[in-house]
Amino acid sequence: MSRLGPSRWLVAVPMTLLALATIYPLLFTANVAMKTRREYVLDRFSLASTLRWDNLSTAWNSDGMGRYFLNSVIVVACAVALLLLIGSMAGFALAQVRFRGSSTLTLVCLAALFIPFQVIMVPLARIMADGGLIDTYPGLVLAYVAQFLPFTVFLLTSYYRAVPTELVDAARIDGNTLYGVYRRIMLPMGAPALLSVGILDALFCWNDVLISLLMMPSADHRTLMVGITSLRGQYSADIPTFAAGVLIAGLPVLVTYLFLQRQIADGVTAGATKG
């Protein structure tokens, strides 16, 4: 039953239109991926004449796409695991423990939140090169961790701040060290927040092009999104193949979302919603 009363249809109509507007671009992409280049240039909006999978196989079979896919999976998995570990440790300590310098350290993390990547791009590349990290998996993982850590710490701090401190006190009276509290109570308790933050981080890393390009200059170290972007040449002539690449890159994300939808909905920054 709607709680909206008779006006509900008045609202439902624009919301349906909006929903259609949300789905349409996805369908459009799928449609373009089925077209030949000729069909696309002559009329980009008409329906593809037949279901044609050539573009998908072209995109997938273009040099090293399988390799890129694997690279992406490895790098994103490592980066997200590290982000969650480091982020939750810091988030817990900053939210629940009072210690000298904590507000300064919080401010440091907060300030880093406001640095667009373009701002530090070049100096960062130089630092990474000096450290011998350019073109290595750990280098890219580290770059991702650095990029998304402020956001992760911020979200997890606000999550842990909503956890009643009595819990921590009780655990400490039971003789737990701070590490014990973190590991036994905070880590399991943060699971919903960790899951949703993890999904966000994974999305960011998966969709990134710029950082990956900068950190991984060799061809066989590329990530999937870079591979897809490279399908567009200087003048991006073959849009249907590019659209097919977009589908290939987007599909795993979409499937993951559909599977984890409930958890995302329930968990996204549960800390932000208490009270």
Added chain:
Amino acid sequence: MSPIGSSGRVAQAGRPDGALAGEAAVDGRGPASKSPRVRNGRRAERLAPYVLVAPAVLIIVVLRLWPLGLGVNFSFTGDGERNGATVGFDNYAELIDDPLFRTALRNVGWLVLLLPVAVAIPGLLATFIYLRVPGHQIFRSVYFFPAVLSPVIIGAIFNLLLAFDGPLNAVLGGSGLGPVDWLGDPDVAMFTVVGVHIWATSGMALVVFLAGFSTLDPALLDAARVDGASLARMIWHVIIPGLSRTIQFVVVTTMIGMLTSMFGLLYVMTSGGPEGSTYLPEYYIWVQQGQMSSPALASAASTVLFLVMLVVGLLQVGLLRRAGRED
């Protein structure tokens, strides 16, 4: 502690307890505080929070703030023929003289002003879904879709949809309204890009709002409706106060999104045009760095951008914190 996301109540309630916990750590008030083993433990406990924070702070300082510092340093050197030479504030003077950079900063101002819209849209949608508009379960899933697409892809798709001879204008033309040059009119283009950004990101905010609604007491709403309150009054008197913390959270995350991650969309949709009207500082930096081969000027722009972000960000956080205290 962090000013972000802590409504006054929680912060004030949390602080004494936090302090207690901290003191407990420092004092090591345990049952057997005399034995040497525990004394070691006390030192370890005192260091514990630092150990927990250390990796995060280390990474942030070395890979975010240090490069920022290098950039600032670099911004006082020259480009091209003056490569490497110290030029004082010349780059900054050049920035101020560049109308393009001024436009970029003005657009940042627009973004800040448009922030409430970017928060209100997902907020309203979430409200209707929460109030079970017909089809709410479908909306709930569908509205999130764009959040999984990368900005580059979203931009590429909307480029086609918003083209002058694209389908949106076909619809507008068919309904008697003239076509709008969404991406070609300098007075419109910036809003078009922001609109697409909101479209792309509001799915995430919507989900956060819905999570917030799940903690709202439905009895309050029912009571309001029994009293015959209109929807607007319900939103104003029940939902907004009830969700203050959620709203703050969305405001801060949306702001960060708008100020730091519109680059992809801009790049694909307008490349800063038409007439330079959609330049943002990130894009300016990118162009100077790459196409114009002026890395030092780009560094100066980076420094200015960071300062602007910091001021805007902290101001906003401060305002929210005060608002949080008042309720």
Added chain:
Amino acid sequence: MKQRTLWSAILVAGLVALAGCGSASDPDSAPGGSKGKLVVWDWKSGDATASSYVKKAKADFAQQHPGVTVEFVAQPFEQYYTLLGAAIQAGKGPDVMLFNGGGQIRDRADSLLPLDEYVRDDKKRLAGWEAFTKDNKTYAAPVTLQGHPIYYNKSLYRKAGLDPEQPATSWDEFVADCRTITKATGARCFAQGNKEGIGIQFFLSGLGSGVLSPKEYDDWIAGRRDWSSPAVERIFALWKEADDEGLNNDGANSTAMFNDAFAVFQSNKAAHVIGLMSDVGHWKDFAEFLDADDVGVMKAPVVTAGATPRLPYDGGIGYAVAKWTKDPEVAADLVRSLTSPDALKSFHADAGAIAADRTVDVSSAGPAVATIVSEIDRGKPALHVALSSKTVDLMGRLSQQLLSGSVTVDSAVEQLAASDRAG
């Protein structure tokens, strides 16, 4: 026990960093620099159409230097120069890299090796060197020629009752023909895309030789640009007039030259387009949609009496060698292999380019190419290529303002003059 978990976690984080440092000593992981291996950056080698070109160039190079491996890294073009800039600053750039001719390579000449002593023998065989030359030093060897012929759709001419083999030679006739075509077929005169400010570049170079006197043209290329001359002003006024009078497709400012404007031409919605000679937006592309025999190339219509229309072209893309490469001679040999006749022949055939090598046979590529190639000998460098990146960028913005009416021709030309003097 509980602490162990935490410490092991921290250890993992540390190890990741260490592993990174460890792999620093692995010479193969760093791009560029190492002896016995050359790293090449471009935005071409990833295209399927360039694969036989790369294969042939590699084979040619392997004959001379069997012990040296070559790695091609195809970068997305959009990020190319930014990545290159970052790599140069980080000291981790490639050994050999592709450049567009003109401003892009001149701005970065500091980081490049002058190639004159290595490419002496190729100077005659290849054309287009000027676009890669700064202060009399050559920094890259041209692979393709790039220029801006005016393509026209012969079938639209026929439908409008015009003689497709006799396109207009003066601007007034040209405009009159356009009116006839629009009346008969509904097609506009020009397919115009100025979203990125590219439309004006093509317009300036494509029509410029019909406006400037031969002397003014040569002076412009030589760097003596008289912005106050009436002819220069005329070009920008013409740009505005063309749009005001409906010669362009609608929404030129929001139409991307690549590939939207070309799509307009390909789908018979406009009769002319100022296109390219190589890569895309050219004879090969158009022939895919229109009949190859229907794609014509015409000279710039004469606007000012005394002007001599000429094909505007320059070196298109070329490979350069980084200053820091370990063995310049080997790297230069790779550049020579990349411009060898055999390699360029495949590049012309597969990728659809007018190769810089004048000995490459183009007779099978259709009538449009024949016209273009016959004009090359009398051709001149393109007007916009002579301008600095900064001025070209400003011109893009001003051209959009001209179309929307927010700047006057006088003021636009004045601003361009100031930018040209400064840079």
